[in-house]
Structures are given as C-alpha cells and as structure tokens.
Amino acid sequence: MYTALAPLISAAFLTSIAAALPAPTRTLEERAVTASVVISQGTVVGSVIGGVENYGGIPFAEPPTGNLRLKPPQRLNSTLGTFDATGIGPSCPQMFFSTKGDLITSVLGDLINTPLLQTVTGQTEDCLTMRVQRPSGTTSNSKLPVFFWIFGGGFELGSPQMYDASSLIANGVKQGKPFIFAAVNYRVGGFGFLAGKEILADGASNLGLLDQRMGLEWVQDNIAAFGGDPDKVTIWGESAGAISVFDQMALYGGQNTYKGKKLFRGAIMNSGSMIPTDPVDCDRCQDIYDTVVREAGCSGVTDTLACLRSADYKTFLNAVNSVPGILSYNSVALSYLPRPDGVILPESPDLLVASGQYAAVPMIIGDQEDEGTIFSLFQSNITTTDQLVDYIWKIFFPAVERDDVVGLVNTYDASITAGSPFNTGIFNAVYPQFKRLAAILGDMVFTLTRRTFLQSALAVNPNVPSWSYLASYDYGTPILGTFHASDILQVFYGILPNYASKAIQSYYISFLYTLDPNNGTSSDIQKWPQWKENRQLMQFWNNKSNLLADNFRAASQQYIIANSKKFLI
Template identity: 75%
Template sequence: MPAPFAQAPEGRLRLRPPARLNSSLGTFDATGIGPSCPQMFFSTEGNLITSLLGNLINTPLFQKATGQTEDCLTVRVHRPADTKANAKLPVLFWIFGGGFELGSTQMYDGSGLVSTGVDQKKPFIFVSVNYRMGGFGFLAGKEVLADGASNLGLLDQRMGLEWVQDNIAAFGGDPEKVTIWGESAGAISVFDQMALYDGDNTYNGKKLFRGAIMNSGSMIPTDPVDCDRAQDIYNTVVREAGCASSRDTLNCLRGVDYDTFLNAANSVPGILSYSSIALSYLPRQDGVVLTDSPTTLAAAGKYAAVPMIIGDQEDEGTLFALFQPNITSRDRLVDYLWKVVFPDLQRQQISDLVDTYDSSILAGSPFNTGILNNIYPEFKRLSAILGDIVFTLTRRIFLEATVAAHPDVPSWSYLASYNRGTPILGTFHASDILQVFYGLLPNYASRSIQSYYISFVHTLDPNGGTSSEYPLWPQWKEKKELVQFWNNKSNLLKDDFRSKSEKWISANVDILKI
C-alpha cells in the first residue's frame, strides 16, 4: 500500500486531528494502490432507491471490495522512471474532489500526467493524498468545536503536505517547488489550505507550496462549526449511533464499532440527493484552523497569496439539479432554494436572486442549447443558479477579491466548453477529470490544458515554455478575460456574463452561507 503519513485514525484516534507517525516504517512495499477512506456514496436515509443503495454500499463486503477502511491516511507518489534522489523536480500535489463525502487516491492514477511531463521535457513528481471525508472528517457541532476536533479532513491534507516537505527529496522532488491542485471539493480544499491559520502555510520555516490550481471551486461561504444546521447533523448521527443517552456523545461516537458509526454518519442527506449542494459535511470556520468564513478571509487577504490558475466547466450546476423534479414553477424554485439551501435568509431575498436569472428556457444551463435539455420546468434555471453560487460566479467574485487584496500576485482563469452539446448535462461538473486529468480524449482541449498546467508547475506561469501551438494566456487582472477551451481550439472570453446575478451574489456573499 502507499506510504502512511499518520497513525490510523481509529479507536481512540477516531474523530481527532491526525497523529503524526514518529517511528520508522522500516522496509516497506509502497507499490500498491492502497485503501480508501470510508465513503458516503449515498445516504442510508431518504427515498427508497438511494437508501437501498446507501445500505448496500455500506455493507462490509462492498467496503472490503472498494478498499474502505479507517486506516487510510496515505500518500501515493508517481515519478518519472530512473529519477535520481538529487533531481530536485517540481511537485504537483493532488487533492481529489467528491463533495467532501467520497473519493480516493485509488481513483486517480497520475502516471499519465507524469509521462506527459517527460514528453514535454518538463518532468515533475505527482503526489496524491487521502483524507477523511463525511462524518469521519467533517463532522461539526458544538461538541466537536469544544473538543478541537473540527475540519479533520483539512488537517489530514495539511499533514500530507508536511510529509512532502519531510520526504519528497528522497524521491527526487524539490520541497520548495510544490504546487497544490484540486478539483471540486479538492479545489475548495486548495483555497482552504491557502487560508488555513489566516494564511500561514509554513512548516519548519519553509513554505508548504508556492502555487495553486483550482478546477471548479474556490471560496465557499459557510456558517460556523456550531451553527444550527451542523448541530442538527451531529444530533442525527449521535441518535443513529445509539449515543443519544450518553453523557459524552462525542466520546461515545469514538467508541462504537466501525459499521455502526459508518451507517450513522451516512444517515444524513448526501450530495447525490434532493438536498444537493446543501452539504451535510464540509469545512466550517472554527476560529483556529479556519478562523472565519472563507469569503471573509479572501476579502481580508488572509490567505497564502501564491500564483494560481482557477476556472470552471460551463455547466457546473446541471449535475446537482437532476434530483429535484418537483420544481415545476418559479415559486417552487424559490421555496427550494430558501427552505433547503439557504433557510436563514428571507424568502424575498431568494426571490430577488432568482429574478436576476432569465426565466426563458433559452437562457439556462446547459447554456446555449435553445429549447432542449429542460428535463423538468425550471431545471435549466436551477442548474444555472446552483452552478453560479458554488462555482462560476463565486470564482469571479473570488478573483476580484484577490486582485484587490494582493494585486501583484498573478492569476489566470478559464471556462471549459468542450462538452457543449452533451444532452442534459452539457460541459458538466467534473467532466474535466476525463479531459484534463486523464486526457481520455486526446484532443486540443486535453493537450493544451495539460501543457499550460505543466508549464505552471515548472515556472508558475502557464505560458512558461508552453508550445507555440497554444496562444498566450493573459493574466485575469489585465482585461478580466478567460481562456475558453473547446475540443479543437481556444479563444479569449470577457468574464462579464450574467453580471446582474454576479452583482446580487457579490452584495450578499456574506449571508449566502451553506
């Protein structure tokens, strides 16, 4: 299995910050793909289909088949063949996505990217990190806050970065040339790593990373660890685990057997459900690890300001709007966003947000598809709203904040449109995993983006040595332009679409909390 970077977070170490390994592993075979942390594919509650799937996936047989175990805090390292210990190659540190509920380093083989780097004469080392998810890594509530046990998944990621500093030189890597890269929840985690401890990204006097790439995610405005929504989740987990009568419910959760805790942690709404982006588990400010809401930290410049690439898929929201077929009118759309996603707001506020979006079937997401793909009334408008609030327009607002706070730090941004025409989904959230990460379609989009990224890893500039086949990618602050990627070309796009909606979201970003 890959190398562990922390003690197994089970038994007395469950629901506690990661404990560093202080003893030698001795002779250790690290060539396998390794375990996955416990997953939350589907909730064990909810409608008949998702609850059946959730209970099936939580069975010991399925967990064993997919390598799920609490003893999962490991890193995988891919490097070019015959790399010498003194090679000092730059390092690309991958944080996977999955809504903070599912995902694993098992799913991401970085060898293809490493080979591409070699082919381009820009070799690098690829490192991926496992971290705890769901109730194992992001359980919140006042009991968790009082115990100092919040944001454990972020702390796992941070310890993985520290492992790189301590060990990557032995693999031929340069610990002073680390770029962190993530997709979806992984991209949100990238910004959280920039914002942890008010932007202190040092370890033993050295910077943990020098650059950042965020695919579909940045700052997410959140309520505190002890907010009402988080407390409701905690209370549900406690009840389902049989710990409600305990004097110390958190300690009781640490003591129940694995299957009991897994089923209890997965008894709350999941991302692949009606609740959608109203996540049960995600990073929340605790006053220490995350001192404030990420939007507040970004606006105040309290983050490690490093050169960065950030962008989105054109139709980020379609995947999250598949599960609400009852939303067949404007009023139902308003009620859904108000009651499920933002219950602390006034209904009129949500109504105002909805009215910034064109009600025409021609206007929604998947964008530029005319009268097609509206699988239920309001699907396309809901898709546009969900995609913008979490990803696309929040990205623009984030870039505005970073340029204001740190105007000398360069940033580049993009919009991917290479899957336009895909029925219902368009260029959907996470489709870049196939195009960019794996390059399964060896087209212009995958080749050009990989080339830009690998150049960035080497020089902190996507244009740094990139083939003349690909045009200059201007910094975002110059004219606020995106590179728009297609299957066979790219072009510059003014980053001003849906400006009326952006203006409303920007003015209300501090109250649009999940």
C-alpha cells in the same frame, strides 16, 4: 422519475467516467518489476509500469481509530521497515449516498455500483496515506517539481486510488518537463468534517483539512528522497479538492510554513475556490451532529462525542451516512464541508480573502461551463418559480427571509431557452425548472463565486498573478453539457487526445515549472493572459480556445455579493 433519469446518469455520466479509469493490462513480468526509495522511516517498495513508478499507501499518520477517531491527525513516528507500496493504497470510509433518502438516491445505490464512485477499494479508518508517482529512473538528485493532488468528491467520497497520474507524467517527460505527483488521502464525510458545538469545544473540526496539511508536511520531509524539490510544490485539486486548495491557502489565516519553509508556491483550482459558510456550531451543523448521535445510539449519554468514538465501525459509518448526501435531493447543500472554527479556518473563507488572510501564491482557477447540471437531476418535483424559490430557501438558506431568495431567483431568466446547459435553446429541460436551478447552483458554488474570489484577491494582492478559464469542451452532451467533473476526463486523463487536453496539460505543466502557464508551451497554443489584464477567461473547446469576457450573469453576481452575509452554506 427512475425511467427518465437512470439511463441518463448511467450512460452519460457513469459510463464516461468508467472509460476514464481503465484498468491497465499488466503482464506477470510487469507486475514483478519493483523500485524502492529510502526515506527517514524505512524503505518503501513500489511498482514500475510503463515508465512510471508508483508508491501507494505510504502512512503519514497514526490510524485515526479508537480514541483517535474524530481527532486531529497524529504524526506517524514509528519506523516502517521495508514497506510494500506496490499497490494503490487504502481509501477512507466513503459516503457514496445517504443511507436514508428518496427513490432516486436508492436507485443510484445500484447504478453507482460501477466505476466513478465504486472504484475505491479497501475502505478503512486506517487510511491516512500518501501515493507518490514519478518517472522511472528518477533519483534523489533529480530535484523535480511536485504536483500535490487533493481529490474531490463533495467532501463525502474519493481516494487517491481514483487518480492514476501515469499519462500526465508521461506527457511531462515527453515535453522535457518531468515531475513528481503526490496525492494525499484524507478523511471525508462525517469521519473528517463532522460539525456541531461538541466538535468545536473538543477542537475536532476540519479534520480532513488537517489531514491534507500533514500530507503537505510529509512531502516537505520526504519528497526529496523520491527526487522531488520541496521548494517547488504546486497544490492542485478538483471540486472539493479545489475548495481544499483554497482552504490550505487560508488555513490558520494564511500560515503555510513548516520548519521555516513554504509548503507550496503555486495553486491550481479546478471547479472550486472559497465557499461562504456558516460556522462549525451553526444550527444546521448541530442538527446533523444530533442526527448522527441518535443514529449511533448515543442519545442521552453525558459525553456524546466519546460515545461516537467508541462506537463500532459499521455503527458509526451508518450513523454519519444517515444524513443527506450530495447524490440526493439536498444536492450541494452539503452535510459535511470545511467550516470556520476560529482557529483552523478563523472566519468564513470569503472574509479571509477580503482581509488578505490567505497565502497569496500564483494560481490558475476555472470552471466547467455547466457545473450545476448533475446536482439538479434530483429535484423533478420543482415545476414552478415558487417551488424553485421554496427549494433554495428551505434547503440552502432557511435562516434568511424568503424574499431574499426571490430576489436571487429573479436575476435568472425563466425562459426555457436560458439556463444550464447553456446555449442549448429549448433542449435539455428535463423538468420545467431544471435549467434554471442548474444555472443557480453552478453559479453560487462554483462559477460566479470564482469571479468574486478573483476580484477580492486582486484587490488585496494586485501583484500576485492569476489565470482563469471556462471549459466548454463537452458542449452538446445531452442534459449535462460540460458537466461538473468532466475535466477529470479531459484534463487529468486526456481521454480525448484533442486540443483541449493538450493545451490544458501543457499550461499546467508549464505553470508547475515556472509559475506561468505560458512559459515553455508550444507555439501552437494560444497565449493565456493574466485575469487582471482585461478580466478575461480562456475558454476551451475540443479543438480550439478563445478569450471570453468574464462579465456574464453580472446581475446575479452582484445580487449574490450584496447578500453574501446571508447566503451561507
């Protein structure tokens, strides 16, 4: 198993991401150039490199340590004085992989000691900070629109450190559309998304979402000093960040105002939207909580939550990381993710959309064509349809009848020529059920869920515009295809200076400025119709784009919708 997968992951995935995160060559003179911004709490001093000012690690909340661990964020009210923001800031404690798992997970522990996941440094609980980047020469009178970035990572890992927006900002300046980029740091893993009845009773659920919300409030209070316009904020995220974007739209049943003003006016979701989920006190949530309590040495005490808060950092970190992680056999059956708690998320996200309990703003939403391939690399023991059914049933939906899962699996072609990576014939079948499992996981978490979200949103808010896409620009990549998170290479970093990166960045920047991706784009970029017009996607290839009917795998989608009350993560 190691021999088959290690070269694949290291060469096709980790190396490509490593290329996306180059460390810029900086001379001593460049490192010495600084700029400063005066905000209400002090003066923040940033670095200036290549025409972009960077201000990293600006605190917006009290350190969530000690008695504030596993508590909602507390706004920082103390002064900063003159604050050194020339670095990239801290990262919150990470869950790179489960500390208990199978051989592949253990192997990945060595493999991912390379850029992708190990790019973050300075892990600390005192991590609730903002990173702001802007074009050099921006002043407090510039009133530029603002991208508010929420990083992805399966709600287990990630940091603003991993996302340098310099190339995006330079592109905006080149187009005559300069903007501010603000990235929020939020708690992940068991630090930010621990669940269980004790968590619910204490009001300690969905802490990572509350961190993000406080970051949005910080932008409203401070971004004008950086030259940003707080009335022109677009929230944007990828993967868990995209799911978080929708969750911010749905927070408190759609309440997105602060001091009488809207926190954002537009949304972009790359690979993620609503995820139908069990509540905070569900059975699987309680199992995870009880495991964390046991691993932290808190079993048998009267107040287990107080015990977790008082545990030393390493003990607590190892305890919350002792449950299955996304880089494991359990895959996207996530141990930690936002869950309905009756207040912060009043109901499962799909129900909030259907009832119109979300902030309906213009939005762009789409997926990579092969979202599920990466998450299906760990299950090579699945060689038959019955084993595939049992895996999905036991790992994802143990509370439903097995026949319900049989019905789902039967909507997917069992042929070796079908499945994901799509349109690759007999190739890429790493194990007999790989392509079929990849198709199912990609659809249920990302691709078909996106379509269902758009349908529900259109039904309750028919006049709110939306645009949708399918990215196929990595077609032909062995095993992975256009894999989950490959848009970070093309869209965010524009590593390949081709039509796809040019077009998507242009669409996004135009959307930031006008809430329409078509306004201001060059004549050589195809007009992108709203999704409601003909239910079409913009399909992106390396050197072209085309419109694609959003009706593929319709039988699978209808089955998922019919069983939506059962298929809860």
